[in-house]
Amino acid sequence: xxxxxxxxxxxxxxxxxxxxxxxxxxxxxxxxxxxxxxxxxxxxxxxxxxxxxxxxxxxxxxxxxxxxxxxxxxxxxxxxxxxxxxxxxxxxxxxxxxxxxxxxxxxxxxxxxxxxxxxxxxxxxxxxxxxxxxxxxxxxxxxxxxxxxxxxxxxxxxxxxxxxxxxxxxxxxxxxxxxxxxxxxxxxxxxxxxxxxxxxxxxxxxxxxxxxxxxxxxxxxxxxxxxxxxxxxxxxxxxxxxxxxx
Amino acid sequence: xxxxxxxxxxxxxxxxxxxxxxxxxxxxxxxxxxxxxxxxxxxxxxxxxxxxxxxxxxxxxxxxxxxxxxxxxxxxxxxxxxxxxxxxxxxxxxxxxxxxxxxxxxxxxxxxxxxxxxxxxxxxxxxxxxxxxxxxxxxxxxxxxxxxxxxxxxxxxxxxxxxxxxxxxxxxxxxxxxxxxxxxxxxxxxxxxxxxxxxxxxxxxxxxxxxxxxxxxxxxxxxxxxxxxxxxxxxxxxxxxxxxxx
Numbered sequence: 001x002x003x004x005x006x007x008x009x010x011x012x013x014x015x016x017x018x019x020x021x022x023x024x025x026x027x028x029x030x031x032x033x034x035x036x037x038x039x040x041x042x043x044x045x046x047x048x049x050x051x052x053x054x055x056x057x058x059x060x061x062x063x064x065x066x067x068x069x070x071x072x073x074x075x076x077x078x079x080x081x082x083x084x085x086x087x088x089x090x091x092x093x094x095x096x097x098x099x100x101x102x103x104x105x106x107x108x109x110x111x112x113x114x115x116x117x118x119x120x121x122x123x124x125x126x127x128x129x130x131x132x133x134x135x136x137x138x139x140x141x142x143x144x145x146x147x148x149x150x151x152x153x154x155x156x157x158x159x160x161x162x163x164x165x166x167x168x169x170x171x172x173x174x175x176x177x178x179x180x181x182x183x184x185x186x187x188x189x190x191x192x193x194x195x196x197x198x199x200x201x202x203x204x205x206x207x208x209x210x211x212x213x214x215x216x217x218x219x220x221x222x223x224x225x226x227x228x229x230x231x232x233x234x235x236x237x238x239x240x241x242x243x244x245x246x
Numbered sequence: 247x248x249x250x251x252x253x254x255x256x257x258x259x260x261x262x263x264x265x266x267x268x269x270x271x272x273x274x275x276x277x278x279x280x281x282x283x284x285x286x287x288x289x290x291x292x293x294x295x296x297x298x299x300x301x302x303x304x305x306x307x308x309x310x311x312x313x314x315x316x317x318x319x320x321x322x323x324x325x326x327x328x329x330x331x332x333x334x335x336x337x338x339x340x341x342x343x344x345x346x347x348x349x350x351x352x353x354x355x356x357x358x359x360x361x362x363x364x365x366x367x368x369x370x371x372x373x374x375x376x377x378x379x380x381x382x383x384x385x386x387x388x389x390x391x392x393x394x395x396x397x398x399x400x401x402x403x404x405x406x407x408x409x410x411x412x413x414x415x416x417x418x419x420x421x422x423x424x425x426x427x428x429x430x431x432x433x434x435x436x437x438x439x440x441x442x443x444x445x446x447x448x449x450x451x452x453x454x455x456x457x458x459x460x461x462x463x464x465x466x467x468x469x470x471x472x473x474x475x476x477x478x479x480x481x482x483x484x485x486x487x488x489x490x491x492x
Contacts, residue, residue: 050299
């Protein structure tokens with residue numbers, strides 16, 4: 001088997017992680033240039049590059065090629081992008097059953113709705129999305145893109161950065177089944193009408209500060225759509241199609 | 247700014263992601279060797295290596311150095327490890343406020359407790375951990391390691407792979423504050439006694455199938471400990487120490 005000693009790229013990753021944790025690196029800072037970091041740590045430049053790619057995909061750094069002030073790697077924090085990449089790859093590799101993804105979405109979004117109902121968050125951006133979803137000539141793809149924005153906007157308005165990031169990750173991992181299902185749902189225009197009504201019901205319950213109603217409306221909204229799509233697809237998950245999801 | 251065309255390592259990552267999604271690659275498979283993949287995609291070997299590092303940190307592949315049957319990159323799925331790495335780095339980079347991490351933990355663990363109470367999952371492993379936590383001579387570090395195992399074991403017994411992975415990730419990101427807090431809590435032996443009682447109360451409510459009681463006991467357990475530690479640390483988060491967490 002391979003040695004368990006940390007490999008060169010891991011040494012680089014740990015150094016950067018420690019610098020982040022101890023505040024020697026913060027968002028907006030540039031990483032020490034590749035060549036210098038390699039020399040400091042006694043590793044090859046390719047190992048530095050490997051560690052930087054990992055950080056880039058995780059959304060911790062952004063890199064730009066070329067020279068000039070925008071070149072090199074800069075610390076950013078876009079947890080959402082990184083988590084989305086992570087969850088997408090995991091679902092692609094069958095790391096997570098789709099049913100578990102949907103159930104987790106319900107857990108997170110019910111909390112989002114409950115908290116929003118208890119807050120006085122500004123919902124005007126959310127009303128704008130609802131308005132856009134009323135357009136009569138939307139394709140299924142356009143409608144679902146707005147639907148994704150609606151759910152994400154609720155999560156962001158509720159103010160928990162971890163839940164927003166997890167939601168964004170889950171959202172991208174279920175996009176495949178939502179669109180596939182939409183394409184096969186024979187009564188799509190009727191489904192769209194129902195989804196519009198349900199979205200307004202959620203926002204309405206939130207605006208009235210009815211936390212329990214907001215939570216239960218979200219639960220039913222996600223459950224009903226998933227069940228309908230799963231039935232249309234028959235075998236969307238390894239579990240029997242009739243498996244209850246809540 | 248940099249070009250938006252996908253860079254060589256992204257091309258490699260997308261190819262592998264597509265192969266995973268379409269089932270051409272599944273757990274246990276070996277990746278096409280570096281040299282061959284580089285030739286197929288018309289990119290340099292260093293770009294292939296960068297993409298593989300990303301997959302390795304995300305827990306999608308495992309690589310072994312050297313030659314022989316264990317060399318090369320194999321598809322595995324260890325979502326937990328990948329998510330833990332992701333969340334650890336994000337928290338290190340201040341991507342997530344600690345308070346949001348704790349609140350998310352409450353949302354996920356309350357659901358875990360509720361579902362466990364509604365299931366007939368085998369809790370013998372969890373009772374073993376409770377037994378180990380009763381030892382009189384545990385250091386704070388040993389006690390907290392068992393505490394982490396206890397909470398993780400509950401999540402795993404509840405059977406949702408996504409929630410287990412998220413929990414493992416959050417757990418590693420809060421370990422720092424739990425140990426730091428424990429070291430400063432003057433009444434640590436008394437705190438340990440309370441935590442033991444609370445753990446048994448959670449498992450007891452789960453065993454009796456009392457979902458609401460299990461959920462509320464978990465909520466109080468996490469909230470009380472965090473509040474106590476936050477007070478001991480005074481400024482554990484950017485938010486005022488007295489900010490309510492639920």
